Amino acid sequence: MIVEVADLRREFVVRRRAGRLRRTRDVVAAVDGVTFSISPGECVGYIGANGAGKSTTIKMLTGILVPTSGTVRVCGLDPVLQRTALARQIGVVFGQRSQLWWDLPLRDSFRLLAAIHRLPASAAQPRLDECVALLEMEPFLDVPVRQLSLGQRMRGEVTAALLHSPELLVLDEPTIGLDLLSKERLRGFLVRERRERGTTVLLTTHDLPDIERLCERILVVDHGRVAFDGTLPALVARVGAERVLVVDLVEPGPALTDVPGTTLRLVEADGLRQHLAFRQEETTAAAVVAAVSARVELRDLAVTEPDIEDVVRRIYES
Amino acid sequence: MADTADRVVGGLRTDGPTVLAAYGALVRSRVAAQASYRTSFVVDIAAQVLIGLVEFAEVYVVFTQVSDLGGFSFAEVSLIFGLATAAFGLADLVVGHVDRLPFYVRTGQLDAFLLRPLSALGQLVTSDFSLRRLGRVAFSLLVLVIALAAVDINWTPARVALLLSTPIAGAIIFSAVFVATSAVGFWLVDGTEFANAFTYGGNYLSSFPFTVFGSIVRRTFTFVIPVAFVAYLPALALLGRDDRMGMPAWLSWSAGPVALVAWLVALLVWRTGLRHYTGTGS
C-alpha cells in the first residue's frame, strides 16, 4: 500500500463573534473518521463538495497538518515526522498555491527544484526535456512565471511536481480555471505518465471529465466521512446520475412528457426550451434526440453532464 | 532527518548535489533577481544609507547639547553605534525578511516550503536576500572606522580579535532575535509588528551605552534579548572600561557563546511555532 489511512480525524476550533464582545468557541471535525488505502499504480479521484474535508485530508497526507487522531502512512512514512523524506517521494500540485518562483523564468524554477531535490544533472535533464516536449512548454520556458497564463503556469506546476519522479502524485484541483484545451492536454499527459511509469495518482476535482479520463476508482467524502468507495460506473449506478438533453424548438410546443426513458425536468419560454433527463444505462442521447425530433421540429440541442456536486448530493440522499 | 530519504530511495539521488549546494542555488537566484532591476536597486541602496544617516543624526544632535552621555564621549558612543548598526545591518541583510512570516502563511508560500525536502526555516531564510541593506552596513562601517580613529584604545592582539569578531557575533545574535521573535507570526496574524519591537527596538537600544537605561530595560536586553553583547559590552572591553552598573568584565568577551545559545533558543522557538502551525492548520 502506498497510502494507508485509518480512522483519520481532524478537528478545528472555530471562534465566532456572538454579540459585541462575546466570542463562542466551537470544535468542528473537518475530517471525521476516514479510512482508505491506495495500492501502487492506482489513480484515485477524491471528490466531495466544498468544505467536505478534501483539502484537510490532503494536507495530512503531505505532512503539512497533524491529524487529531488516527494514523496516516504515505510511502511507508509518517508524513509529519518524516516530512522531508516524504517530500522526495511525492509530488504535490495545489491549484491555488505555487511551487514556482514568480520572478524567475520557468527554466530557472526547474533548475532550482532539481537542486532542492538534489537530483544529479544526468537524472534531471532527460526528465525535464521529456516534460517540456510533452507539455509543449518550450515557447515560454524563458518567461518569468508571473507573466504566464494560468494554463501555462499549471503545466509548469505539474512538471515541478514530477521532476524528481515521485512514486505518488497528489493533485488538488489541477484543472480549476483552465480552458477546455488546456484541461485535455493535462489529462492526456497524466494518462501517459501513469502508463509509462506507473505513478500512483490521487486527485481532487470538481470536474467529472477529469475522473472519467483518469481515475478507475473514486472516493466520495461528505461531512468528513467516506460516503462511497468504488468505480465510476458503480457510482453512477448507485446514484443514477442523469444526463440532461436541452432542446430548443422552432416554435413553442407541448410539454414532452412521453419520450421513452426520459423525465421532463423543466419547460422554459412556453415550451420553446425543454430539459429532458435520462440515465445512460436506460437509453442513449441519440435515441432521445430521435424520439424528440419525431414529435417536434428542433432548432438546437445540448447535452449536459452530471456535475460532481450533483453526484455527491445524490449519494447523501440515497 | 533528510538522510533517511537517501536510505529509502536508494542509489539514484545520493550522487546529486548536497544540501548546501541546494541552498547556494536558492541564494544565487535571489541575488540575480535583484540585480536585474538596476535603477531601483541603486535608489534602494541610497535609501538604506539614508536610514543609517538619520539614525546617526540622533547621536549627533544629542552631542550638540552635551559632551557625555551616560559617561561616554561622542566618539565612544559612535563606536557603540557603529558596532551595533553594522551587526544589525548584516542580520537584516540575511534574515530581515523572516518577520514577514504571516505573509508567507497567508499566501500559502509556507505550505509550498513544507512540500520540499529542505527545512522550512532554511527555505524561508534563503527566499529573500536584501542586498540593498549593504548600503546601511557600509555606512555603519564608515562610522565605526572614524570612531576607532577618534577613541583611545590600548591595542592588544586580544582586542583586535574582539573588534573583528564582534560584528559577526552581533549579526548572529540579531539574526537569532529575528528568527525567535518572527516565530510569533505562527500564532498572530500581526506578528510582524510585535517582532519589530524586539528587532528594530533592539537595534535602536543597542546603539547607545546601556548606562542610560533603567535596570529592567538593561536586564531584559542583556539576559532575555541579549543585544547588550552586540556592541555595549564588547565596546567596554575595547575601551578598557568597567561597567558602571557592575556587570562582570568577562561578559564583555562572551558574545560568541551567547550567540550560540541565542540560536539554540531561536531554533527551539521556531520549532514550537512550526508545530503549532501544523497542529492548528489554517
Next chain:
Amino acid sequence: MSLAAARPAAALAGAGFRRWSTYRQAAVAGVFVNTVFGVIKLSILLAVADSAGGTVAGYDRIGLSTYAWMSQGLIAVVVINAWTELADRIRTGDIAVDLARPVDLQLAWLAADLGRAVWALLSRAIVPILFGAALFGFRVPGNPLVLVLLPVSITLAVVVSFACRFLVNLAAFWLTEIRGLVTFYFLVAGLLGGHLVPVQLFPGWLQTVAYATPFPAIIQWPIDLVTGQATGWAVGGVVAAQLGWAVVLLGLGRLVLSRATRRLVVQGG
C-alpha cells in the same frame, strides 16, 4: 465646504474609521511597539538632561517625558511611515475609477484619512501616553486655551501629514517605483519633524532647516502646546502656522493632481 459636500465626507470618514477598527490585533501590536520605543527614546533623553545638569533646551525631566510619550502617541495618528495606498491605485490604474466618482478625489482621501486617525487616536495613542504618564510623569497643560486648541492642532497635524503623503504618492504618476522616495520621505519627515529628538535640541543650522519644512507642523508643534514650549501668543501662532501649511500643501496637491490627470487624459493612462 458646503453642507451638501459635508455629508459624503462624513460618510467617508466613518468608513475609514470602521475599516481600520477591524484590525484590533494590529492595534495592540502597535501600542506595544510604540511603548517599547518610547521607553528607549525617553531613557536616552533623560540621560542627556542628566549630563546637562537637569534641564536641556528648556525641557526638564517631566517635560522630556511629556514630549516622548506625546510623540509616540502622535506618531500612530499622523502616520509618517510608508503609506502607498494612493500610489498603488495610480500604478494599477484604479485611480481612473476614483476620478470618475462624483466626489473630490483629494477631499475623499482626506476624509477617509481623518476617520483612520480618529481610530488610531483611540486605539494606538491613548494607551502609550497613559502608560508613560503613569510611569515617567506627564505635564497636563494648565492653560485652558491649550486644551481648546489641542484637538484643532492635532487635526491640522493629520491634515498636513496627509497633504504631504498625498504629494509623495502622486509621484507615482511619473515614477514607476516610489518605494525609495517614500522611505526617503518618512525618514526625513520623522527627523526634521522632531519625532526622534525635539527640534529645540537641534543645533542652530538644523533648526533653521527643520523650520523651513512643514514637518514640525506634523509632530513637534502639537507637542509644544502640551509641553509648554509654546506659551502665550505662540499657542495661537502654532495653530495659525499649521493652518497655513495645510492650505498651501493641499492646494499644491490639487495643482499637481490636475497636471497629472490632464496627462492621464492626454496619454490615455
